[in-house]
Amino acid sequence: MTRAIILVLDSFGVGYADDAVKFGDVGANTFINIAKHYFKEKNKIIHLPNLGALGLHEISRQATSTEQLQAFTQDLANADKTIDQFYCTPTKGAFGYMAEISTGKDTPSGHWEMAGVPVLFDWGYFNDKQQSFSDDLISEIANKTGVNGILGNCHASGTEIINAYGEEHIKSKLPICYTSADSVFQIAAHEHHFGLDNLYRYCEQVRELLSDSDLNIGRVIARPFIGNDTSTFTRTGNRRDYSVLPPEATVLDKITQAGGQVISVGKIADIFAHQGISVKTKATGIDALVDATITHLKTAEANSLIFTNLVNFDQDYGHRRDPIGYAQALEHFDKRLPEIYAQMAEDDILFLTADHGCDPTWPGSDHTREFVPVMAYNHSIQAVELGKRASFADLGQTLAALFQVKSMAYGTSFLQQLVVPD
Template structure:
């Protein structure tokens, strides 16, 4: 029997809560995104997350833990072999990834790939290195505008990113080039999780600004997910933020693009004010993209406080038969070495609009408990080949 009419899943992109047992294999010993932010920014105040049990879930958060939390709290380990956005989100919906996506952080993309991309697009490529999006625009934006060359770069993620000035390069041309890059990077030796179109405006250094016309070209999940099962059964599956891109549109019935994490929370509250039956799946990327990769604990802390404020607004409009689940997809410790994601456990906070129960959910061995719980609630079967076990019986 259906317990909840609507389920909201909010992913705080990269909010890890401490190293996983195999962190050394990924070079991430000692990483702790939330814990180290709290140490670096002692004034950090997250009253709404705290009352739901965030610090109860954190391994070293005993001093800040709520004696009587208003929600359920737990810790999730990632079973998949990776620490990126796609493996994390896919696992939440039942996909177990054994082979991680390729990264090209150290030396950029192979000469063979660059040459073929130049031939197919008709553009000379500049950049071809790991860089932040803002830095590479400052370095090469003027050259791209003047010459018509194409900026290609990567990051610590499994991505190939292409910049294009909306006025001189053009959005249609940028998307065309990205579609060619996606085709090429489906080869095993060049396979990246996502090709990302990064449009921008401005005419010179100091004026360049990336726009919201970003588009991700992701690899499709290797098989059906819980999202597909929900959609097939006739339920609404609303995507907010980059969820649609992460799943290449599979299993989505309606998608809202977000301009920022704050905007994403405003959209989530707007969705909660509307009638739908099913799942609202939200990714808030600014924690990761703006602060984690840039190793900025102050900025990350401020973003968390902005989220916490918007979370309070969402809690006020949830209905009695709504279920809210807050989690993360990996870590990105802003105090850690390098600029890569970090292999960490993540929190799971669960709150019912009926406010009937609270307590510990313990530590679970996969992110896939999230999708399995949603599937059981709506009475749909987990697709063949997926993993995960439901926690619905623990939630009153």
């Protein structure tokens, strides 16, 4: 009975990658810098016993630069603590870390690569931070949608821009359009004053327009919010991503084409433009996403892949540059891992990984080019080291071998290292 679960801890990097200099990210390290700030500000060593038992701390030790590890060790020593009080010895599962070969450090690139299809082309970007969208593009959008004008038109944090333009948006009914360092066109609108269906329709029209252009923009993202003024504006869980299709068949396509099921939890279906997805479940918040994953584990049949994205690590803590909130969310998630183990059948395999980094202590509010962890849990696997993997696509190739579908063009399977001899 083949069943697998992937939990993507969205943005949970474990150390700047070998090519981080190209991205200006040398020194970024989501996990270690969270741990450092948590210790400095709360005088607490981040407590992750379940992730630690799966090898997280050993992964971090291997993927973190010597200088960063020494600095953290010294921080602890200055407060009469030792690195051993932070470090957990691996006792179960398999563990390693993966480098990204895709050209970008965005969400689709990371997910597509882990599904066996790295992005080896360059996305288009809106690089002008002050006027991101050209007058011609704004005019084309107005002609396409019938909405004459936009607000924003800049690089911005999603929470900051609704505070800046939310009240004007309610009065004018003009959508708030903005972008970031990723290949995205983001559209914020009030669920009641603009209308959720109206927002989705507007995003679909912009997606269609951009797809017909030569701009090569990866995603249009609907960012609905509620509230009456800047003191009450809050983004809701009704986000929707409108992505272009992956450039070729992913392992998800191959599993579904072979008669298996791919169950999307969270924004996975959106990231893959709903291709290769059998069942879609939306949920808001880490607890709800974990609950939905557990619910599917109770009923999923053989040859099922449950694929869950825990977006809140990224959108609530990484982009918002909140290392303390990130640390506390990690500790809470860690406590819930045994609940997932309890629902796993003997042959099930759980994979935990990430799609990129988003170091909440790093300048700006964008993703960071980092290695990501890969941890695999099965009731029988005990502390197997997977080492440094050359591509996120190693996970996709492992899934192809597990589900016995045609191998992917990229990646090296580590399935044999997960098989316990009889």
